[in-house]
Amino acid sequence: MESIFHEKQEGSLCAQHCLNNLLQGEYFSPVELSSIAQQLDEEERMRMAEGGVQSEEYRIFLQQPSGNMDDSGFFSIQVISNALGVWGLEIVLFNSREYQELRIDPINEKAFICNYKEHWFTVRKLGQQWFNLNSLLTGPELISDTYLALFLAQLQQEGYSIFVISGNLPDCEADQILRIMRVEQQQRPKLIGEDEAQSSRQSTMKGRPHMNTALPMCMCVSGVSVQQVSDTTHTTDVGVLDEDEEELRKALALSRQHMEVEDEEADLRRAIQLSMQGSASPISETAGSSHDTSSINTLTAEELRRRRQAYFDRWIEGQRDQT
Template structure:
């Protein structure tokens, strides 16, 4: 396949690519084809002038643009025919009566050139195999002998004009190599625009995927920051509640110990053992464990109630109570504060 000459599309120079792919070399340039087109325009002008340079037809002809070329690089079949005539070649319309009378199998021909909407391309036999040398393809396309007739029929159905190339084509390296060997093609070449579109699409997909991945990572980081913030808030609240419970528990322990060590006892009663600094119990349940099971608000209410009772006990006694107490001391049956 590397030995096959294949010009790819540049601008609108498909006629040039068609001729060079047909002849398998850089035989024509846009300047040379433009020169042929200008020569044809001059010949047409001379023929139109024969009817009179003052005629309406002649003035209309001069006002019209050239029918053999334009600024985009298009060249007419007349230009291509004159260019092929330099090499002794002649294009013959494939579906013309003249050719149909010959009843030649397309496989036995040497080459075809095809045109549709100002686009030209070549189909040529190299060695014993046929190739589609369309300049819009990324490379030569192998066409089997069985498929050739169907391929040409499909082109005609799509509106293509097909010309058979009659005459001896110049020798080329690809024809010599493919006479002694055959090639196989695993993948058909793509259109140039199709390949670029797929490449661009692949790039867009990669960029989009990278963007989505980056956006997803940013969302994950934001969620993680929120979760950590909430966790810290919960920990702070839990720490404050735990500190409050411990403070209430310690204060209640301190009050209980004070009442046990400074209270009064009956005369003759055995001295009370100083209680060990253990948690006060209520109904067999330790105050520490009880405070752990109560809510913060309940602990506050119980603590306030205890302080209220203490304040009531600390109020001064009445005169009647003082007299009774004095009499009791004289008889020795009252109680006195322990030293």
């Protein structure tokens, strides 16, 4: 996947990374995005001035910071929309009534941009395959067609705003290459800095006299599943043993619950497993697509969250056992 352009996170410039990963090149810099933001600020100021420059509303407006950018490098959806407009591209809110009435299968779209708590990232189709181009990842993450709808649904449940990209994206090398070949991904990319954090945790654990039975938890950070281990330092041996025993009981109970959830929905497990293994053959994905999608659509939001988390918990535990 060397041909895929993937700009990694620098500071808080995720809007820039999102745009450049979408367009597959260094199309925008912080200076250019700041210029767009300043233009939007000026347009807003002129509209406010129409009500009178001596008005209280105008005075308050001038005292407020820009809503289109800040010193950390954050840029608003208006800035992103205007930047995409330069390329003749538009954004449509994915869960809006107007879009949902079109009943378009997500796999037939070209790209999505996602936002949660000022973090932006791109999900784009290159050739016939989908990739998560989150700048917080060490590299592109392959998403199978079977898994795409579930991935977007989970993002929505976690509070993400998702926008569909409408229009013709500029040609890029990765798209040209992946039109004639498919790629497989043997190992999923990690979060930037995850290896360092894990090494730090392992170093902290060395020399402790008691057994660590902390429960691995699967969390979603900007759409990426990562392992997070609860690790607390105690001052007394008695307190450590009591809490470890309690954590172990909780771990065993949750493990049994997760296994029961998986057994209730084998089709969902198969759909997620296809994604975790990388791309399947076009024939096998097509054969299972309609059945898996119908099963997913019958789930409630809470079931969707629990079952996806249950799978990832067991998958991560399996990875830990292998190492």
